[in-house]
Amino acid sequence: MTSICWEVKRLKSPFRYQATEYDCVPTSIINALQYLFEREEIPPEVILKVMQYSLDTINSRGEAGVLGTTRIAIDMILQWLMAYSKIVQKKFSVSCKYLFGDDVHLRQNNKIVSCLNRGGVALLNVSYDDKASIFHYLLALKADEEYLYLFDPYYRKRKFSDTALIWLGNTNDDRQAPNLKVERKRLDMYQHKKYSMGLSDERECCIIERI
Numbered sequence: 001m002t003s004i005c006w007e008v009k010r011l012k013s014p015f016r017y018q019a020t021e022y023d024c025v026p027t028s029i030i031n032a033l034q035y036l037f038e039r040e041e042i043p044p045e046v047i048l049k050v051m052q053y054s055l056d057t058i059n060s061r062g063e064a065g066v067l068g069t070t071r072i073a074i075d076m077i078l079q080w081l082m083a084y085s086k087i088v089q090k091k092f093s094v095s096c097k098y099l100f101g102d103d104v105h106l107r108q109n110n111k112i113v114s115c116l117n118r119g120g121v122a123l124l125n126v127s128y129d130d131k132a133s134i135f136h137y138l139l140a141l142k143a144d145e146e147y148l149y150l151f152d153p154y155y156r157k158r159k160f161s162d163t164a165l166i167w168l169g170n171t172n173d174d175r176q177a178p179n180l181k182v183e184r185k186r187l188d189m190y191q192h193k194k195y196s197m198g199l200s201d202e203r204e205c206c207i208i209e210r211i
Contacts, residue, residue, distance in 0.1 A: 013039050014175030015139075017155040024137040025069035025123075026054035027153040029077060029206075031139050032121045035176055036094070036210040043089050046081070053077045068135075071204060074098060078206060095120075095209045104203035106148070106188040112205060113143045120209035124150070124187070124197060132192040132202070141178050148187060149178035165195055 015031045018024055029050050033042055055065035056073040078096035085093045099111060104124075106112060112122045121139055128134040142149040147166075159167045164186040168179050182195050189196035197203050 099205040104205045115207040123206040125204045147181040
């Protein structure tokens with residue numbers, strides 16, 4: 001009986017979807033940690049701090065969070081995770097890097113695919129439309145020569161009409177499986193196109209690994 005309970009306890013939690021239109025960043029960070037660690041290995045304080053530092057924007061009407069999460073807040077979350085894992089909870093050991101600008105690309109010897117090949121994850125900031133009016137965070141899990149395989153935290157049912165974007169769906173038995181694959185050449189476009197990483201000065205990415 002003890003061994004059965006232990007097996008249940010060690011199951012990883014399924015990926016989650018956004019609760020609102022704006023929380024793609026904290027949702028993707030939590031999904032990243034659920035992918036890298038088993039449920040009992042994630043201290044509740046980690047989830048608290050991710051949510052506490054996220055959704056730090058305020059619009060002109062004084063509404064909090066409706067402009068998403070800023071670069072400063074994302075970097076703060078990563079720095080806190082690193083410090084916490086080194087000083088407070090050494091069993092929860094992570095390496096985090098915030099990349100921006102020309103460091104964010106999918107060409108030869110890029111840091112994103114290298115991280116994925118080592119078993120880590122990458123949080124990519126992409127354009128959600130062709131007008132650069134909305135940006136969105138996705139979790140990259142795997143890569144091959146043509147595609148990146150991602151978990152998009154924005155729940156949907158319909159497939160994309162764009163052939164560069166292939167919706168894999170929400171029904172896979174593996175609850176930590178990718179639900180989307182995107183052509184690498186689309187992601188790496190230096191222009192505003194749906195699910196492209198966009199212009200150089202807009203590019204940002206977080207790579208997270210268990211160490």
